[in-house]
Amino acid sequence: MIAIENIRKEFPILNRTVNGKPLVYFDNAATSQTPQPVIDAIVDYYQNYNANIHRGVHTLSQEATDKYEEARIKIQKHFNAANSYEIIFTSGTTDSINLVANGFTSLLNEGNEIIVSALEHHSNIVPWQMLCERTGALLKVIPMTQEGVLDMEAYKSLLSDKTKLVFCNHVSNALGTINPIKDIITLAHGVNAAVLIDGAQAAPHIKADVQALDVDFYVASAHKMCGPTGQGMLYGKETWLKKLPPYQGGGEMIAEVTFEKTTYADLPHKFEAGTPNICGGIAFGAAIDYMNNIGFDVIAAYEHELLEYATEKLLAIEGLRIYGPKDTTQKAAVISFNIEGIHPYDMGVILDKLGIAVRTGHHCAQPIMNFFCIPGTVRASFAFYNTKEEIDILVAGVERAANMLR
Structure with missing residues (x-):
């Protein structure tokens, strides 16, 4: 069982706000956030x-x-x-x-x-x-x-x-x-x-x-x-x-x-x-x-739980398509999706206004986007310091953005 509250306290950036909203960081596939022990190691090197x-x-x-x-x-x-x-x-x-x-x-x-x-x-x-x-x-x-x-x-x-x-x-x-x-x-x-x-x-x-x-x-x-x-x-x-x-x-x-x-x-x-x-x-x-120290088995189990939860919630949104394997056991904690008729960039901009960080575009994988005949996707990628409550915020944000853009 992952001690999520204790873990989140070790990531200072998770306490900040973006556009007046608490940060929800779902761009972990691009760059993960840095815990205090790693920050301390960096400071220790330059100080000592x-x-x-x-x-x-x-x-x-x-x-x-x-x-x-x-x-x-x-x-x-x-x-x-x-x-x-x-x-x-x-x-x-x-x-x-x-x-x-x-x-x-x-x-x-x-x-x-x-x-x-x-x-x-x-x-x-x-x-x-x-x-x-x-x-x-x-x-x-x-x-x-x-x-x-x-x-x-x-x-x-x-x-x-x-x-x-x-x-x-x-x-x-x-x-x-x-x-x-x-x-x-x-x-x-x-x-x-x-x-x-x-x-x-x-x-x-x-x-x-x-x-x-x-x-x-x-x-x-x-x-x-x-x-x-x-x-x-x-x-x-x-x-x-x-x-x-x-x-x-x-x-x-x-x-x-x-x-x-x-x-x-x-x-x-x-x-x-x-x-x-x-x-x-x-x-x-x-x-x-x-x-x-957390344990990769613990991390994997928790992230898979987040992946399954987010997949179910997002698929309930009308017109939303997830790209990649339907079987979540064949996936890491990444969901790449689009909503019919909405450009992924527009979705990403609105989500950012709500404090939600996702990645949009071709993700430096243009041949994949060409295969699906799309300009890109919205990508939400999860880490062991994310929560189901944050996923709920994401789902609400996607629904709100969809209603604005349709």
Whole structure:
């Protein structure tokens, strides 16, 4: 049982008002809010041991280095990576994907094939298109169904000995669909293809075990998990990380530099050029601690309760359509909807006047919107600090906006 009243007290922003109304924050799929323990970790860093890491012999540098590397180990244990050096700190999911895409430039040849799903965020489409332009590889797409799930039989037919890479999100940011990534990974490995899973939307709701999944790369962002923006992680199997060339050149990622030749540092530093977001990494670790202290099983059960409640209430509104799986067990805590004859932007503007924060538009997933022949959706995404009472406010707001706009 989640102690919702106590949890809400730990999120200072939930006490504010918007347009004279108490804030109802349902844009968690874009960015989650930050609890006081994570805010305290950020303040503590800048107040007490702000220094550059790894290269300093003085006390502050050593303290910052220890905290930063402790955070890496927290993330390693959370995702059950075999080694801490298989966790690469990045600026976020997009940066992580681009790191891998850049690295494969030297490993692909013309005529090789890579596969991406139709449910992807632009960040898991565009870097691979750019990779194809650089290498001459061909991009193929796993189609989706009207239910907003992937056509797995079509996926099987796309796989061949030409397939070198497969990319798929764990959870769709636009529809909330939970994809069968274990099956996707197993089938890809059957043709010796590597797999990258975009875990940005899954990480706040599902505790992924990268070894059990046998995934080659898994990426996520701190700001979806009660952490800071500008911080993320890339998990990569050691064998793959050793094959990929460095993404950027500079300090920290080197072993030795001469004007004749440079040799690169061992993992993870090979991929971490320059001064990193030290505070962000430490705060990411604090956010992982915070969520694990609540418990991901507890979080998942409560968020599913919110999802079922909101689905039932919203579907009672005349003309409202929810996109994505009808079976809520196939979804994370996301509801993407429209009301017939009403543009999602107009709905979002009115909801904001009522203090309700939702996301409207194509959610950086234009191919999904094109599939449904719509300009976008209204997306309400829930977190463990939301309540059924807030959902009631949302439903009343949607009904009020619909009456005004019809």
